[in-house]
Amino acid sequence: MKNKLDIKQVYDLYKNKEVSCYEVTKSCIDWIAKVNPFLDAFTTINAKALDEAKKKDKQQVKNTALWGIPIVIKDNFLTKGFRTTASSRVLDDYIPQYNATVVNRLLGAGAIILGKTNMDAWAHGSSTETSDYGVTKNPWDLTRIPGGSSGGSAAATISDMCITSIGSETAGSVRGPAAWCGCVGLKPTYGRVSRYGVIAMGSSLDCPGPITKTVYDSAYILEILAGRDPYDATTSDNLPTKYTSFLGKEIKGMKIAIARQYLLPEMKSEVKDFIIKAGKVLEDLGANVEYADTLNPEYAVADYTVIQRSEDWELLHFRKVTRMNTIKKPRK
Amino acid sequence: MKKTSKTDIIHIAKLANLTIAEVESVKLQKQFKETLREVDKLKKLNTMTVAGTYHVTGVKNVLRGDIIDKERVLSQDAALSNANRVFNGYFVVPAIFDEK
Numbered sequence: 105m106k107n108k109l110d111i112k113q114v115y116d117l118y119k120n121k122e123v124s125c126y127e128v129t130k131s132c133i134d135w136i137a138k139v140n141p142f143l144d145a146f147t148t149i150n151a152k153a154l155d156e157a158k159k160k161d162k163q164q165v166k167n168t169a170l171w172g173i174p175i176v177i178k179d180n181f182l183t184k185g186f187r188t189t190a191s192s193r194v195l196d197d198y199i200p201q202y203n204a205t206v207v208n209r210l211l212g213a214g215a216i217i218l219g220k221t222n223m224d225a226w227a228h229g230s231s232t233e234t235s236d237y238g239v240t241k242n243p244w245d246l247t248r249i250p251g252g253s254s255g256g257s258a259a260a261t262i263s264d265m266c267i268t269s270i271g272s273e274t275a276g277s278v279r280g281p282a283a284w285c286g287c288v289g290l291k292p293t294y295g296r297v298s299r300y301g302v303i304a305m306g307s308s309l310d311c312p313g314p315i316t317k318t319v320y321d322s323a324y325i326l327e328i329l330a331g332r333d334p335y336d337a338t339t340s341d342n343l344p345t346k347y348t349s350f351l352g353k354e355i356k357g358m359k360i361a362i363a364r365q366y367l368l369p370e371m372k373s374e375v376k377d378f379i380i381k382a383g384k385v386l387e388d389l390g391a392n393v394e395y396a397d398t399l400n401p402e403y404a405v406a407d408y409t410v411i412q413r414s415e416d417w418e419l420l421h422f423r424k425v426t427r428m429n430t431i432k433k434p435r436k
Numbered sequence: 437m438k439k440t441s442k443t444d445i446i447h448i449a450k451l452a453n454l455t456i457a458e459v460e461s462v463k464l465q466k467q468f469k470e471t472l473r474e475v476d477k478l479k480k481l482n483t484m485t486v487a488g489t490y491h492v493t494g495v496k497n498v499l500r501g502d503i504i505d506k507e508r509v510l511s512q513d514a515a516l517s518n519a520n521r522v523f524n525g526y527f528v529v530p531a532i533f534d535e536k
Binding site: 197198199201202293294295308334335337338340402403405406407409410413421 | 452471474475477478481491492493495497498500505508510514515517518
């Protein structure tokens with residue numbers, strides 16, 4: 105069951121030549137065939153993944169960061185020659201002519217793309233229920249939803265259909281499903297990771313980010329994705345750091361704030377208690393945990409609503425104009 | 437808060453060149469109301485002393501030379517590969533003006 109491993113474990117096995125790329129990819133593909141019919145975590149599965157793995161095994165170079173790592177990508181990242189739908193029938197037969205920068209960086213690092221994951225159509229939602237390709241289920245309980253909009257990536261990761269995955273977030277679309285499914289979701293600062301080739305929702309808000317099995321893997325993937333991209337003028341000039349070098353260190357003296365206003369009265373106690381408990385754990389490890397006051401989050405939501413809906417409208421309208429008018433007949 | 441009428445919705449839809457059904461206009465009216473309610477919330481805040489902000493990360497305009505990046509240029513065939521109708525290497529889209 106090599107599909108159960110995380111990036112670091114697979115990387116080490118490859119380094120010591122204990123397992124082939126084909127074996128790892130095959131175990132993921134076999135598991136997808138078995139459990140995906142229950143989870144609907146994919147819009148498209150890469151039928152050539154095993155051939156690509158075989159090719160990898162014939163290569164001599166094996167020291168790139170993600171060499172032979174089977175990865176899945178949210179279906180709003182353009183993948184050259186591979187269908188990209190954003191979970192909307194409008195794009196049912198859309199075959200991108202170029203890769204998103206994120207996809208280029210992952211492939212450049214040696215990753216194998218197993219497939220594109222289900223999401224709320226156009227990323228409009230927080231549940232993955234609005235997909236035109238079926239509702240993704242939460243692997244822990246099939247009667248529940250995985251959160252969204254990157255629900256397919258989170259469900260695929262925690263159910264071990266892949267080694268790791270990529271999602272994107274405008275307001276909670278990485279962190280939400282990661283939390284609901286119990287994996288690690290990282291939303292980088294806006295501009296840290298290029299948006300080039302990501303089907304946009306709110307251009308001044310969108311952030312691609314990893315959804316992984318471990319914290320290490322998230323830091324590791326961010327090292328690969330982060331950095332200036334000439335094709336996205338909003339990417340930061342600040343050089344990325346070796347994020348993994350910060351892991352495993354003491355957190356003594358670190359200042360951590362818990363925003364009091366975000367512990368909403370309507371929040372379920374099983375959630376609220378765990379946030380408070382997490383603060384305690386950090387405190388016991390030596391961090392200074394303080395409850396801080398922020399502006400009422402309802403104003404943040406109001407601000408967000410105005411900005412997001414304006415930007416989204418403009419982008420969707422552009423899609424409609426460029427796509428609907430020239431689209432090939434959607435498949436029935 | 438100004439009330440959004442069904443006539444407003446139909447007018448906006450017309451401006452956006454969208455065809456909407458009767459049932460949709462009712463739904464959209466409700467959704468419009470929700471959005472405007474969010475705008476109204478912001479009116480409650482006194483922002484007189486707050487400096488204008490363009491973006492929280494302080495992004496600035498980025499300019500580049502007007503140079504063609506050959507790596508990024510699509511061939512004409514590639515550019516047209518997702519089009520429904522093409523003619524002599526162009527996209528064919530519905531006419532905007534009536535012929536008469």
